[in-house]
Amino acid sequence: MEYKFNEIEQKWQEQWKKGKVYKVYNDSPKPKYYVLDMFPYPSGAGLHVGHPLGYIASDIFSRYKRLKGFNVLHPMGFDSFGLPAEQYALETGQHPATTTEKNIATFKAQLDKIGFCYDWEREVRTSDPQYYKWTQWIFLKLYNSYFCNTQQKARPIEDLITKYETQGNKNFTREQWNAFTKKEQEDVLMNRRLAFSKYGEVNWCEALGTVLANDEVVNGVSERGGHPVVKKKMRQWYLRITAYADRLLAGLETVDFSDSMKEMQRNWIGKSEGAEVTFKVVKRESSGVSTELTTHHSPLTVYTTRPETIFGVDFVVVAPEHDLVNEIKSAEQAAAVDEYVAYVKSRSDVDRMAEKKITGCFTGAYAINPFDGKEIPVWISEYVLAGYGTGAIMAVPCGDERDFKFAQHFNIAITNIIGSHYTGEEANPTKEAILENSGFLNSLLMKDAIGIAVNKMEELGIGKRKVNYRMRDAGFSRQRYWGEPFPIVWSDGIAIPLDAEELPLELPHVDTYGPGPEGEGPLANIKDWVDVGRNTPCGVFNTNTPQGVILQKGRRETSTMPGYAGSSWYFLRYMDPNNANEFCDRKASDYWNQVDLYIGGTEHAVGHLLYSRMWTKVLFDLGLIGYDEPFKKLLNQGMIQGSSRFVYRVRGRNIFISPNRINGSITEEESQRTGLVDLKVEVDPMHVDVNIVDGVELKIAEFKKFKNGEYANAEFILEDDKYFCGVETEKMSKSKYNTVNPDELCEKYGADTFRMYEMFLGPVEASKPWDTKGIEGVHRFLRKLWRLFNDDLKGKVWNEEKATDAELKVLHRTIKKIEEDTGRFSFNTAVSTFMICVNELADMKCNKKEVLEKLLILLTPYAPHIAEELWSQLGNSGSILDAEYPEFNAALLVESSKEYPVSINGKLRTNLTLALDIDQKEVEELVLQNEIVQKWLEGNAPKKIIFVKNKMINVVL
């Protein structure tokens, strides 16, 4: 009987489906384990071999955990809102829901072919109204919550309202609050809500009449069409993720992410500790008139991480967009300042990055150093960013590279406060110098002086400690169609949330997916949908108003939520996917708790992973779930790149030259056949489908059919009668003809081979180019395994004889190794372990059920179909999924004596067989008696003899 993998796999996939063997229950006496994959966006292109890498790894681990006695949740779903479907709709008029539906069906069929153990009854789709109902619901929770700074957690906004009504706050009294209009109250509250709306800058493309996401803007122009993009202020929704900066940072200590992943998140959050320092400012005119600016009580505040360098400040730089610029510019400098500000406005981010010119403009104002009264010029320059810190800095050229260059460029005198550490050639950012020219800080070590300087500033009321974050609040609205609509109605400038009963607010039908007016999204085109009359209890905003219900005209929010909205909480929905009354039953989320193992790519390091961590924290704060970190362990799978193949075509001709022949000599026959005189010709490299190349050798017959026979009449200049292709590693993509379809591999070698080969390729975390060549090796292994049970001619060969110790030893060594390898996600070495085991059993001609049965259980997670088939052939009735995981017998591996390598000064010289229970003294004697050791010793006594870890012996001369 042969190994007919196609039949076997189809048979078992059907049986598993019929028997619902992957159905997961929320109650079980077993301990739980939650394995999650980052769910895919169902693109039209379908899966290529790069996608399933992580899914295979998680599937193996889920099955392994199940065998080890856990109740395992391993779900799959689709992140089905997103731009490509909308773009496709724009081009073809097909509704995104239709194409999405179709794509999902393709994905599911492909996934099922590989034999994953998903419980499809738990599938979630972010674009399903029954799902996004709860995305909207959580959004309303975010909207109706604020971050309490004293408790460092989210609380219902009502708590804040109550506080304002009874105590007021530092800006207004209780009486003032109660006298505010509803709009004024709402504006105050909006500044505290976790989901809030404000005017913010967006990338506006006039030509396309739409707002673009950052990644749709390339080099200052739109990715599609290449139209110019400018910054425009529009009302936008945001998530107050900055409020959670500290907790997001602290939470990293409690989760098992890779160091680089944690580092990326830390960098993104960008916490820095420093101080805000206030400078008085005087404006000087050439007429001699000078005015001290008193319009603000703190006219100019800068942020610095190096307050101890305060005596080294030679100028102050303010961001050109800073509010103060207009106020402080002198009459004389006004024109220059305006011109500079206009110049900066004209420059896109990309311009700035492309040419880092030193630019700036003096304002005519001077800041007064609060300690020594020195007057220092105030400049504006684009190198200071309006959005970070206070938008103004104190420049210390002797210690900061950028300040130094600026000072040099504009000839500003530099004060040296670090003595010999500063050479005048370049800035030195050391903290180890002794301060000079620094008033009361003189002769202090810089890092010690930091605290002293801030203390003094706080004492004098001219500065205070301040922590800043690089992270910004996350933009939460998109001017798009294919996303969750906001459950918000605007009325008189007030955002009114829908009631929970009104959810889901479903996406309405649109006739066009093009942008709406004024940069609004497509939804703005549907007047009937946008304009609503709403019954709104007017007392919600002001308890002093008499209760009552009035009819209020409103206008719906027309933007939709971004892609990450639905993916920020999907791991919770899997726990209780069909709950119509709650986003997730608390019992279910308490049971499944955190995701024990989360597998996905690094590309979501600072997006999805931060947002979902924040949402989890908010839900935790509001008491809706019982933990505040969603993912206990994160495993990052590497990217599988494509390995592209190239052929080289003679320019303008249908002739292809094998690379090594280019510029070489041509034979008479070739010359006649092709009409070429020599091979010193211009060639163009051209992508050729990797599937018609065997290694690097082009399959010429198939190439002639490539691109519908475009090259049917091509001529070739070969080497050794073969055409060798050029190779390059690139991203896998259809247009590069380097994609390999998993379906075809499953068809040709079987899903089990495919699964094991993907793992065998290397560590899951590593990125590597795909190469189909080695797959034969894995396939051979499975066939060899099959032959331990069945002979192609004789049929069944397995038997029920008793296994020998040697055979059991092979088995138990394998059990031990597989458990270690699987446990530390080293799936590639596990595959090798299986190969070694099967090779050894085959060598021993061991066909014994006793051994083979256990081996099958070990193999189940990796190659479930063949394991299940052989398991049933052995006469077992149930599914191998519920088999008992074999226990490793350590006693079997113990030997009575062992051969130890003996090295002299670390260099291997001989071997020595010793009994196991031998002690150090006996070892020494036996080693000294050894001939070869004696030869090396030449009569000298060794310094010492080291018996290392029961593994080897080293003699030190």
Next chain:
RNA sequence: ACUCGGGUGGUGGAACUGGUAGACACGCAGGACUUAAAAUCCUGUUCGCAGUAAUGCGAGUGACGGUUCAAUUCCGUUCCCGAGUACCA
């Protein structure tokens, strides 16, 4: 520029806390079976030198140096590749 990864045969990659570097597989070479092919099996395969041979000697994990009886592994310097961030004061 900064931060984090990583450099091991012709190739993908093993070597878990320092302990016989190159497991396993691909490829390649040779052989067996076969009329032939496929399939299968066996042998060899880091490099250099010596030998008919079994084998022996030496070098070897990007480069240089250090710690150690012993370094792919730890430390320092340096080069290269990948990822992320980018004027964050």
